[in-house]
Each structure stands twice: as structure tokens, then as C-alpha cells.
Amino acid sequence: MHGAPELMAALPSWNDGAAKSAILDFVARVTKEGGPDFVPPAERIAAFDNDGTLWCEYPLQVQVFFALAEVKRLCQQDPSLLQKPAFKAFVEGDLKALTSLPKKDVFEPAFATHAGMTLEEFHANAWRWIRQAEHPKLGRRFITNAYVPQRELLDHLRANGFRTWIVTGGGIEFVRVVAEQLYGIPPEQVVGSSTKMKLEDSGDGMVVRKLPELDSFDDRDEKVVNIALHIGRRPIFAFGNSDGDLAMIRYTLGGAGPRMGWYIHHDDAAREFAYDRDFKLSVFKEGLDRAGEYGIGIVSMKNDWGRVFADDGNGHA
């Protein structure tokens, strides 16, 4: 059968089952020229959330750990910052206080840690940290915590003419530092939260400097607005893991023609973590409860993925 060998070889870290079959079938249908579901390559846009969808976000998003390290450094320089609850909670490592604050407040220290830097300085600073920083529970570096099945899915989509985008609540510049290496996604296909910026003519070359003011908090409805701004087309495939991704997935499913939307469900305490509706920084309630009604598929990390991380020692590595 035409294409069958490639199909058999695709997504090797996904267990055979309904989710894998549905994804492979969708990609086969939209790429079949002359078929009823054919989608021209230009319109094959796939949008992925990052934290919890492409890499581990538990017990806190990677950028929060980065901010924690940076905020400690900043508060040593300027102790008055400790009067802000989120800064105080960061420095004291008070995860309970941190997770009780609004998500937007929690990101404030994260933004503070790069305000005033040029883009080049921020990239260098973030890379210096992330290339060696370790996850507190998994006992290995954060950059080894990308999900292997998702990298395979991104590769499979791209091999079939899709353009793959990250649409993240995380900082756009932070995610750009790792997206190419971890996911094969170039900087221009990363959409995320951003600070305002300004151009400075420093005399020996112009630089862009980040300002201590939020430009866009890329979560919920804002993800769709930023998709419109950056991509300019409605995606036909979307993947998320929380209510913050629900608008993006429903927007994806709301257009004409073949479409597909997925949630990854973190139900794998053995290989990763098991959490959903009670995880403050990534609420998953409406999306979980109404996925069926909205036509969103649920991928079970435990059942649908034969492997989670590159080195999770389950015999596949």
C-alpha cells in the first residue's frame, strides 16, 4: 500500500492505539493529493504549547527555575525587591506561596530577570544557565526533559510539509534559546509572552534592549491573537496540556476542512508526573472535562507513549 512503510516507521515511541492511528491517519489524509481532505502545504500549520506539552513542566515551568536562580542574584543586588510577594516566594523557594499567586504575578520576576538586557545578552545568559541546570526531582538536566514522542511527532509533521510552531505562555526569548536544538523549531516559529523592547543606537552597532514592561502575556485568548499576529493563518493541528491552550485548540478546530486538536494528559507518575486540575500554574479543568464535547483528543502519557524521555531507562533508549 502506498506510503505504508513510512507509516509503520513513524512515531516509534508512540504505542499502537487510537491516538497514534488517528494522528497518522490525519497526516496521510491531508497530504493525499486529489483526496477529499487534501490541504495545500502552505496551510499545514501546527501549533504546540511548550511547557507540559513538549517538555516537562512539573513541579514548575523551567523558566520559573531559571527566574528563581536569577531573582536570587537580583535580590542580593537590590533587597527592596523582596517586598513583592512573588519575589519573596521565589527567593525563599516557597512553592506553596508561589502557586497561590496569579500566574501573571508569578511571571513578573521572570520578566524582571531580563529587563535591561540586550537580546544577545539575554540569550547568552539563559543558555549559560540552562545548559547545565538540573531538574530538582528527575536528577538530570532540564534540556534532557523534552518528550521524545513529541519530537517524533514534530519531525513527522515537518516531513509531511507542515510548519511547526510553538505557542507558549513562557517567554518568547527564553524558549527561542532551546527550541531549535530540542525541537528543530527556528526562532521565528516561536510565539510567546514578551516584554516591550526598544532599539538603541549604541554608536558601534544597534542593539535591541528588553524593557521591564509586559508586552503580551501569551495565554488563553492571547495565544489566538498572537497566532493571528505572527502566523496569519488558522492552524489545522494543535497540541496542548492545559486550559491555557483551550482557546488555541478550539480556534484550530473552528475552521473549515480537516482539523485535529490534542491534549496530553499527565497521568504517568512512574516515568514523569501525574497531575492535572490541581496544578496551579497550568490549570487543566475545563479542557479536561469538556474535551469530548469540543472534539479534542486526549493522549495518555502512561498508555500512549512507549517512551517519555530520551533516557527514561525503559529499554527503548
Next chain:
Amino acid sequence: MHGAPELMAALPSWNDGAAKSAILDFVARVTKEGGPDFVPPAERIAAFDNDGTLWCEYPLQVQVFFALAEVKRLCQQDPSLLQKPAFKAFVEGDLKALTSLPKKDVFEPAFATHAGMTLEEFHANAWRWIRQAEHPKLGRRFITNAYVPQRELLDHLRANGFRTWIVTGGGIEFVRVVAEQLYGIPPEQVVGSSTKMKLEDSGDGMVVRKLPELDSFDDRDEKVVNIALHIGRRPIFAFGNSDGDLAMIRYTLGGAGPRMGWYIHHDDAAREFAYDRDFKLSVFKEGLDRAGEYGIGIVSMKNDWGRVFADDGNGHA
């Protein structure tokens, strides 16, 4: 000599001369693996202004003519709009009054003509107009006024691994309507002025609606800020035609490694128009006077282009 046949065939509508040679040489150098000026494909970003750089902007930008037609329609619906000088000048066709207003004011009616529409409605409305609207002086449709030498340059850059972007002061959604057909540039590689937007859950599918509020006026320094936001890398090649493009070109030239920046000079009264510093909507003073000092090359439309439009009747069509 390696690659010589392709080089001879590239840019056929450019006259042999210093500009053509410099461009072909630059592309050859940055793509020569192992050479001292090699640039990895991921970093081969080229940024082009649109109005006056990729298509004719004289006597007014195409989007202004679109706004003129739309504003007439709107003012018939709501005559109170005529109290605003820019609206009044639009409807009366008073180009003198219009060009005496700040550029930002002139764009206000343009934005007013798509506020309240969904993205799909705006695209359909703009396409309905532009597919048939004619230039007032050139006697042919606006969509035939793209510059053939620039389309060849875009193709040549892409054939050599560049990604080509438009960074325009015009409306991002307006330019997206024509960019793929005229220049082979997909919507996601168009950066421009934008209105704020919001997501609406209309019940039978979510839509993005444009709001009557400016989000970004993509001119001068803001072009660089938007390059940082959308592209996330410093371009290595830039092309403009006015002071509005100067920051973008200087930013491009300000990085390390091989870089190239160009201005097109409108000095061709016979085939297009001759204008520069006195054209209100596209001031070209500092850029023209200091191009040499900044290391920016000047392309003369009259001398460097053997052909301007696809049907300019100079024997090449």
C-alpha cells in the same frame, strides 16, 4: 567555474553593473561552505520593505488608495467622520492636505476601514478591491505594479537558502493578502503595522476580530523591534527605500559577519517615478545623504534595472 552558469542566469532584469555584481557576490560568499564568509542557512534572513521597495508606492501607497475607497463608503454611513482632517482629505481626494498630515494620522482612516471585521472578512474585502483596482497614473491594476527585478532577487535569495521577510509600514493583514501571489512570501513572513485584536467565541467557531486601536506602527525603530519579536534574529540582508527603513538597514549591518543593505532610489521618471526627499509619505533624506557613511548601497532604478514592471513595454516582457 563552480556555479557560474547559475550566476549568469540570476537576476536577468538587473543590468550588469556594481549593484548586481555586489549582490551576486554576497550571495555566493555566504553560501560557500568552508569559505570565510559562510553563513548557516538558519541565519540567512533577508528583510524587505514593501511600499516603494517591492512595488510602486507613488503617488500614494496602495493601501491608502484602498482606504480612500473604503473611507468613502464609511463616511456615507457615518458623516461625523468627516470632522477628522484625514478622513475629510481622503474623501475629497485632497492629496495635498493628506500629505501635509503626519504619516500616523494618514494611516488612521486605513485602520478604521478594517476595525470590527474578522480577519477572514478583512482579507476577503481587501482582495475584492485589489484584484481589480487600478493605479491612477500607470493605467493598470495595482497588483501588476510589483517590481520584476525584486521578485527575481527574492527568488534568488530563497534559492540560496535565505528566508525572505517583508517588514512594512503598511498594514500586516493588507500586505498578507497579496504577498504570497506577488512575492512568494507566506503570511507568517510578513511583519507590518497592526491593530489590536480580540478572540470571539461566536458559538459556531471562534473568530479573531480587529479592533479600532493601533497595536504597532511598524516604521523606523519599530521595524527593528518587530523584527526582534517576529523573526528573533538579526537579518543579514535588508532592502528599503526611505528613512523609515534606515533603522532596519543599520540594525542589519550592525551585526558580526557578512552583511548587506540597500536602498532603491526612485530616479526613473520614464518607467516609474522620480522622487525622494520631498515625498511626504516616504521621507528619504538622512538615508540618502548618509548611505555611504552607513555602508548602504544605492540601487538606481533607472540605471540598475533593465526592466521595472512585468509589462512596462521595454521589450523584455
